[in-house]
Amino acid sequence: MFKLSDKYAIAGIGNTEYSKFSGRTVRSLATEACLKAIEDAGLTVADIDGIVSFNFNDSAPAMGVATEMGIENAGYAVDYAAGGNGANLITLAATAAIEAGLAKNVLCFRAMNGRSGFRLGGGRDMSAYGVTQYTAPLGWITYPQAMAMWARRHMIDYGTTEEHWAEIATTFRDNAVINERAMQRTPMTKDDYYNSRFIVDPFRMYDICLESDGACAVVITSAEQARDLKQKPVYIMGGAYGGGPSQGDDLFDAIRWPSHSHNCFKYLADDLWGSAGIGPKDVDVAEIYDCFTYSVLMALEGLGFCEEGEGGPFVMGGRIARTGELPLNTHGGLLSEAYIHGFNHVIEAVEQLRGTAGARQIDGAEIALTTAGAMTCGSAMILRN
Amino acid sequence: MQKTAYSRPLPVPDSESTPFWDGMREGKLMLQRCASSGEHLFPPVTFCPGSLEIPEWTETSGKGEIFSWIVVRHPVPRDLYADEVPYVVAIVALDEGCRMTGNLVDVAPEDVRAGMKVEIVYNHVTPEITLPAFRPTGS
Structure with a gap:
């Protein structure tokens, strides 16, 4: 279990514009976000001695970004091979690196030309190796095709319906409408949702997240130093990474996974809440990894906001809206803000806890949850101000 | 007249999977079984998870029921699948106890149901490769 509760903090955040076509190299996007995060913290490049990222061979190497910024001594420059599970893994890894004395001020970033460059799950390989x-060869290639298989099973097991997913999609869009960073700011009605075409049953287009070009970065440092810096510190109160048995080789390889109606969060919930010493009822705002509408339900159920199978009814009736008891994805999420692989969720949680989220601000937000991942392996953090 | 070359992704058999693909080509569903636990295994492995024994290959019934399924309507990549949609990919819970993947054929996508009884069909796509598919048994 994560034992560094409140010892480290997010001291700076930065992001680029999110778009369909950046017209720039991924490295320059990463560098821009990192420089903004450093400046936001009130630090200089000379203060940075660690840099961590995660990618699917679709990003810029941490060493390359350190080189472009002119970091003198990037003692801890590491790239994790990770996908949706990575956003909170690398921030937790940064705290571990600092605790171990490997670095003092660590940049964490995710950068991609996810729309104009390398599109995840494009499936051009005509030779299928490994799992x-x-x-x-069955035509089961894209991420929506993978997740739809899980979503169908939740419908079979628990009677979950498209009505529940429509609530999630439209609620997140409502949040994106007032978010100047969001790529999708056109209001979406329930009719718009139901009228969107089926991509892979049971998913319609609006069940599926965006593809984006952009980058996000944060600076992680000790709580003591963060208190002396420019911004109000956002403390890492708790965290967890992992999943359960039979996580498989890749996101399609869940054939031995115990149940397609729950994901990794069922298995890391105890460590997450235990590390922070709080429970689901203490969370003021949650930024949940929403590569698909359905994945939100598995996170809520797995982390104990409701029982397994009750996620659908749980999200209805305004509970997850900005004015509800558990505001979710106040920026619009991967579904409506941008797909920066869940790192944009960390940025939003920090803004909520600083009280600088503007029109999106949840009054009195003191504790935020961020999650990353949707299938057999994931990560999560509890942040506080 | 020569048939048009098969133009979609093909499996590359390896040291773990060759008996499975050899079986497919011969019209047999060959799966691994752990001698100590009795569990059937899919996909193939070198070591049985848990017991860490070397699994044995065994011919299985090819019968099971629909565990979950999707209907692909938007083709990706478009040039490879535009003529195939809509098509169904299913996870089948085999009578032997493990699950495996396959296309579902001889049934309209809207008629697929969870728990529907199915049996294996051998989809010979090239002289070397036969892909697994399933169809309803009608019972």
Whole structure:
């Protein structure tokens, strides 16, 4: 279990514009976000001695970004091979690196030309190696196709319906409408949701997240130093990473996974809440990894906001809206703000806890949850101000 | 007249999977079984998870029921699948106890149901490769 509660803090945040076509290299996006995060913290490049990222061979290497910024001694420059599970993994890894004495001030970033460059799950490989040999030849290739298989099983097991997913999609869009960073700011009605075309049953287009070009970065440092810096510190109160048994080789390889109606969060919930010493009822705002509408339900259920199978009814009736008891994805999420692989969720949680989220601000937000991942492996943090 | 070359992704059999694909080509569903636990295994492995024994290959019934399924309507990549949609990919819970993947054929996408009884069909796509598919048994 994570034992560094409140010892480290997010001292700076930065992000680029989110778009469909950046017209720039991924490295320059990463560098821009990192420089903004450093400045936001009130630090200089000379203060940075660690830099961590995660990617699917679709990003810029941490060492390359350190080189472009002119970091003198990037003692801890590391790239994790990770996907949706990575956003909170690298921030927790940064605290571990600082605790171990490997670095003092660590940048964490995620950068991609996810729309104009390398599009995840494009499936151009005509030779299917490894576990892919049992999936791609069947025409089972894209991420929506993978997740739809899980979503169907939740419908079978628990009677979850498209009505629940419509509530999630429209609620997050409502939040994006008032977010100047969001890529999708056109209001979405329930009718708009139901009229969107089926991509892969049971998913419609509006069940599926955006594809984006952009970058996000944060600076992590000790709580003591953060208190002396420019911004109100946002403390890492708790965290967890991992999943359960039979996580498999990749996101399609869940064939031995115990149940497609729950994901990794069922298995890391105890460590997450235990590390922070709080429970679900203490969370003021939650930024949940929403690569698909359905994945929000598994996170809520797995982390104990409701029982397994009750996520659908739980999200209805305004409970997850800005004015509800558990505001979710106040920025619009991956579904409506941008797909920066869950790192934009960390940025939003920090802004909420600083009280600088403007029109999106949840009054009195003191504790935020961020999650990353939707299938057999994931990460999460509890942040506080 | 020569048939048009098969133009979609093909499996690359390896040291773990060759008996499975050899079986497919011969019209047999060959799966691994752990001798100590009795569990059938899919996809193939070198070591049985848990017991860490070397699994044995065994011919299985090819019968099971629908565990979950999707209907692909938007083709990706478009040039490979535009003529195929809508098509169904299913996870089948085999009578032997493990799950495996396959296309679902001989049934309209809207008629697929959870728990529907199915049996294996051998989809010979090239002289070397036969892909697993399933169809309803009608019972």
